[in-house]
Amino acid sequence: MEQTYTIGSELGIHVRPAKLIVEAVKKYAGTEVFLEKDGKRVAAKSLVNVLTLGAKHGDSVTVITEGDQAEAAQQEIGTILAEHAK
Amino acid sequence: MKLNGIAASSGIAIGPAWVIEQLDEAALPASIEASAAVGETKRLETAVAASIAEVSGLRDRMAAEGRTEETEIFEGHLLLLEDEELIGRALEFIASELKPAAAAIAAARDEIAAMFESLDDEYLRERAADIRDVCGRVIGHLTGRAGVPSSVDGDPVVLVTADLTPSDTAQLNEAAVAGFVTMIGGRTSHSAIIARSSGFPAIVGMGRGLESVKNGQLLIVDGSTGELFVDPDAAVAQEYREKQRALEARREGLGALLDAESVSSDGVHVELAANIGSPDDAAGARAAGAEGIGLFRTEFLYMGRDSLPTEEEQFAAYKKAAEAFKPGAPIVIRTMDIGGDKELPLLDLPKEDNPFLGYRAIRISLDRHDLFKTQLRAILRASAHGNVKVMFPMIATLAEFRAAKALLMGCRDELVAEGIAVGDGVEVGIMIEVPGAAMMADRFAREVDFFSIGTNDLTQYTMAADRMNEKLTALGDPMQPAVLRLIERVIRAAEAEGKWVGMCGEMAGQPHAVPLLLGLGLQEFSMSANAVLEARALIRQLSKQEMAALAAEALDLDSPQAIRELVEARVPAVLGL
Numbered sequence: 001m002e003q004t005y006t007i008g009s010e011l012g013i014h015v016r017p018a019k020l021i022v023e024a025v026k027k028y029a030g031t032e033v034f035l036e037k038d039g040k041r042v043a044a045k046s047l048v049n050v051l052t053l054g055a056k057h058g059d060s061v062t063v064i065t066e067g068d069q070a071e072a073a074q075q076e077i078g079t080i081l082a083e084h085a086k
Numbered sequence: 087m088k089l090n091g092i093a094a095s096s097g098i099a100i101g102p103a104w105v106i107e108q109l110d111e112a113a114l115p116a117s118i119e120a121s122a123a124v125g126e127t128k129r130l131e132t133a134v135a136a137s138i139a140e141v142s143g144l145r146d147r148m149a150a151e152g153r154t155e156e157t158e159i160f161e162g163h164l165l166l167l168e169d170e171e172l173i174g175r176a177l178e179f180i181a182s183e184l185k186p187a188a189a190a191i192a193a194a195r196d197e198i199a200a201m202f203e204s205l206d207d208e209y210l211r212e213r214a215a216d217i218r219d220v221c222g223r224v225i226g227h228l229t230g231r232a233g234v235p236s237s238v239d240g241d242p243v244v245l246v247t248a249d250l251t252p253s254d255t256a257q258l259n260e261a262a263v264a265g266f267v268t269m270i271g272g273r274t275s276h277s278a279i280i281a282r283s284s285g286f287p288a289i290v291g292m293g294r295g296l297e298s299v300k301n302g303q304l305l306i307v308d309g310s311t312g313e314l315f316v317d318p319d320a321a322v323a324q325e326y327r328e329k330q331r332a333l334e335a336r337r338e339g340l341g342a343l344l345d346a347e348s349v350s351s352d353g354v355h356v357e358l359a360a361n362i363g364s365p366d367d368a369a370g371a372r373a374a375g376a377e378g379i380g381l382f383r384t385e386f387l388y389m390g391r392d393s394l395p396t397e398e399e400q401f402a403a404y405k406k407a408a409e410a411f412k413p414g415a416p417i418v419i420r421t422m423d424i425g426g427d428k429e430l431p432l433l434d435l436p437k438e439d440n441p442f443l444g445y446r447a448i449r450i451s452l453d454r455h456d457l458f459k460t461q462l463r464a465i466l467r468a469s470a471h472g473n474v475k476v477m478f479p480m481i482a483t484l485a486e487f488r489a490a491k492a493l494l495m496g497c498r499d500e501l502v503a504e505g506i507a508v509g510d511g512v513e514v515g516i517m518i519e520v521p522g523a524a525m526m527a528d529r530f531a532r533e534v535d536f537f538s539i540g541t542n543d544l545t546q547y548t549m550a551a552d553r554m555n556e557k558l559t560a561l562g563d564p565m566q567p568a569v570l571r572l573i574e575r576v577i578r579a580a581e582a583e584g585k586w587v588g589m590c591g592e593m594a595g596q597p598h599a600v601p602l603l604l605g606l607g608l609q610e611f612s613m614s615a616n617a618v619l620e621a622r623a624l625i626r627q628l629s630k631q632e633m634a635a636l637a638a639e640a641l642d643l644d645s646p647q648a649i650r651e652l653v654e655a656r657v658p659a660v661l662g663l
Binding site: 010011012014015016019022043045046047048049051052054056 | 162165166169170171172174198201202205206207209210213217392393432434
């Protein structure tokens with residue numbers, strides 16, 4: 001499933017939210033999580049990937065989840081983006 | 087052989103050289119046979135696992151020592167070592183390009199560091215350094231290259247390296263390391279600051295001459311002069327061992343002054359305080375004999391992080407510093423001094439051609455009430471837990487001081503209305519760093535509770551000499567008579583209004599300056615914690631009255647050299663300090 005978020009944080013997706021996203025993704029074995037921005041898609045289980053996506057304030061970032069726990073993963077990552085990236 | 091560099095941290099270290107080679111990556115084998123790929127993959131995984139174990143241990147140690155900043159560095163490093171992208175790329179380089187493990191991780195490092203460096207966010211660009219740091223550790227395991235030793239057989243060693251990374255400096259321990267010398271860096275580089283705060287003798291910026299030093303050669307580091315002796319002859323070695331013993335004996339003698347009063351021979355009391363950069367430093371400052379904090383630099387709360395510090399977080403930091411001292415000990419908290427050379431990606435400040443004369447410190451605070459009020463509220467809340475004072479940096483005009491004080495009072499009223507405890511009669515002072523403020527000191531003295539003279543900036547602004555420019559060291563000397571005259575002016579202005587004056591620049595702890603400052607009537611000297619006992623020993627030998635006469639003579643001289651010679655002639659005790 002897919003959901004798009006607008007990054008509200010002045011700082012974009014910085015180290016702290018990126019770290020939380022990566023740690024969350026690792027909990028959902030069997031579920032693939034990707035982040036997509038401007039047509040660039042990266043696997044969200046890598047801190048390097050999430051950071052170098054370079055999501056800035058006001059950017060639209062789409063969270064894509066595929067697998068058994070797609071819904072739960074989508075919800076958790078959405079929450080992180082809403083809380084820590086605003 | 088003798089080499090010279092920049093004296094970064096005083097003291098004498100004698101020991102065998104422990105050379106941390108810059109790995110010549112070009113000399114690594116470029117490719118392997120296909121049959122060796124499985125073995126190289128295993129080697130890489132083993133090296134990564136060893137690095138993870140090492141970094142976990144470091145993180146736990148830093149956490150146990152309450153060193154939050156270092157703990158966070160290592161937590162980030164762990165995530166990178168576990169990162170599938172970084173390690174995955176290296177494994178791909180082995181499998182698809184038949185690179186050996188070390189070359190593979192180096193290639194992954196270069197590729198990913200370049201990705202970070204191409205981002206337009208400065209804070210993220212700086213993360214490239216973390217990638218290099220962790221990959222360097224993995225490469226070290228693969229090539230058997232020495233890192234910072236945690237224990238050694240025999241005498242503690244002198245580290246010889248191009249530069250020390252933050253993760254290297256966190257690993258320095260006295261049992262294994264006597265001191266260090268580096269090729270690059272200056273007095274204010276990270277490694278130099280760490281050396282001073284943890285008491286390792288060090289010389290930085292020695293240049294390529296260091297390349298001739300071989301592992302195991304006997305080295306003598308004189309951190310006060312910046313001299314490095316390589317394989318010294320017996321006479322020199324003997325001389326420095328004696329110097330080292332004398333320093334040691336002196337330190338023990340100074341230990342006896344830990345609980346002594348800072349009082350001149352004719353009974354004038356002064357206060358010796360410490361400058362600190364984080365609440366973690368407060369307990370150490372007290373243990374080193376400081377009677378309080380004369381400058382708490384609050385920039386650490388804002389630097390190298392990705393979100394602004396909350397009121398709670400700041401309150402906890404200020405309270406921790408206050409509670410490290412006995413009740414009533416003065417704790418002077420300087421509001422944020424960001425800008426100038428201290429960049430803050432968080433605020434996205436435009437680059438300036440002339441940052442030292444630019445948009446910084448109080449100039450930003452008065453524009454950014456959101457940031458400033460959060461900090462003022464936290465300081466006021468901490469004032470309920472100790473003798474906390476507020477100090478504004480870079481004040482140039484009375485209007486700035488009045489605006490800052492009005493905001494402080496507004497915050498105070500808000501807190502009281504909210505039923506939150508604040509201290510009574512919190513003192514409000516300014517740093518005197520701008521010559522314009524020094525010229526107006528008599529007017530400021532009617533409105534402030536105290537002055538603290540920031541001689542590092544006051545000197546560079548008065549002499550128009552950038553203190554980072556090594557060609558201008560003589561010009562940017564705080565013993566310039568022009569600077570001393572401004573200091574005298576500020577002290578007299580405060581005396582006329584019955585306000586107290588301190589100093590929080592490096593000058594406050596310099597042996598040649600202490601007699602003059604005592605004579606001029608300075609009441610509070612705030613310095614690096616490790617200089618406190620030396621200053622106390624010196625002050626106890628001096629007569630305030632005699633020093634006042636000495637200072638009057640000094641103000642009539644025309645050069646720093648002449649002033650130093652006069653001080654040495656009258657106060658021989660400063661020689662050799």
